[in-house]
Amino acid sequence: DVKVTQSSRYLVKRTGEKVFLECVQDMDHENMFWYRQDPGLGLRLIYFSYDVKMKEKGDIPEGYSVSREKKERFSLILESASTNQTSMYLCASRNLMSNQPQHFGDGTRLSIL
Amino acid sequence: DAKTTQPNSMESNEEEPVHLPCNHSTISGTDYIHWYRQLPSQGPEYVIHGLTSNVNNRMASLAIAEDRKSSTLILHRATLRDAAVYYCILRDITPPHYSGAGSYQLTFGKGTKLSVIP
Numbered sequence: 001d002v003k004v005t006q007s008s009r010y011l012v013k014r015t016g017e018k019v020f021l022e023c024v025q026d027m028d029h030e031n032m033f034w035y036r037q038d039p040g041l042g043l044r045l046i047y048f049s050y051d052v053k054m055k056e057k058g059d060i061p062e063g064y065s066v067s068r069e070k071k072e073r074f075s076l077i078l079e080s081a082s083t084n085q086t087s088m089y090l091c092a093s094r095n096l097m098s099n100q101p102q103h104f105g106d107g108t109r110l111s112i113l
Numbered sequence: 114d115a116k117t118t119q120p121n122s123m124e125s126n127e128e129e130p131v132h133l134p135c136n137h138s139t140i141s142g143t144d145y146i147h148w149y150r151q152l153p154s155q156g157p158e159y160v161i162h163g164l165t166s167n168v169n170n171r172m173a174s175l176a177i178a179e180d181r182k183s184s185t186l187i188l189h190r191a192t193l194r195d196a197a198v199y200y201c202i203l204r205d206i207t208p209p210h211y212s213g214a215g216s217y218q219l220t221f222g223k224g225t226k227l228s229v230i231p
Binding site for chain 2: 004031033035042043045048050058059090092094099101102103104105106107109
């Protein structure tokens with residue numbers, strides 16, 4: 001089974017802090033994603049990486065950056081956390097082949113105080 | 114992505130089969146039918162996908178109508194752990210080379226909230 005592991009289930013940080021969310025997948029998938037999920041807004045894509053060191057902005061990249069130095073790891077960085085970044089953050093990965101599904105981690109519920 | 118229509122909610126008794134319907138009348142020939150589910154306070158979980166033929170895996174079965182305008186996710190024996198929101202989505206076959214973040218992004222509708230009664 002595919003395993004996507006996010007470093008924390010719950011995280012509380014303060015406004016202005018730099019926050020790192022880590023995601024690791026064990027299936028050698030080329031594609032990795034960071035989404036946030038908010039009530040009434042559904043899933044929104046923050047960043048996408050189609051391979052190592054490659055990244056593409058999603059719909060809402062402002063205030064975030066990403067890093068993909070190794071194939072299995074995709075990090076999301078909140079440069080200076082703000083209260084409107086309080087959300088559920090979801091990491092996903094998928095195989096490059098065209099019809100393959102995305103596999104998600106359990107999510108990190110991040111609260112910015 | 115082409116649109117899908119699902120009932121807002123369904124109920125099932127524990128250990129009974131559940132048939133979750135999905136209508137997708139505007140499906141194109143290159144659209145795969147994917148099902149995901151999301152348990153409370155967890156990330157979405159891939160369940161199953163198919164193109165034309167019925168599909169089975171350890172979690173569920175997917176029955177696809179002959180004209181592909183509808184499909185049904187079948188849970189053979191519902192358990193309390195199956196209580197979740199189930200999403201049916203269509204995914205076009207994207208070319209193997211990279212074609213932009215938007216082509217890979219998942220968009221879920223409201224889905225069907227399945228309640229399982231002990």
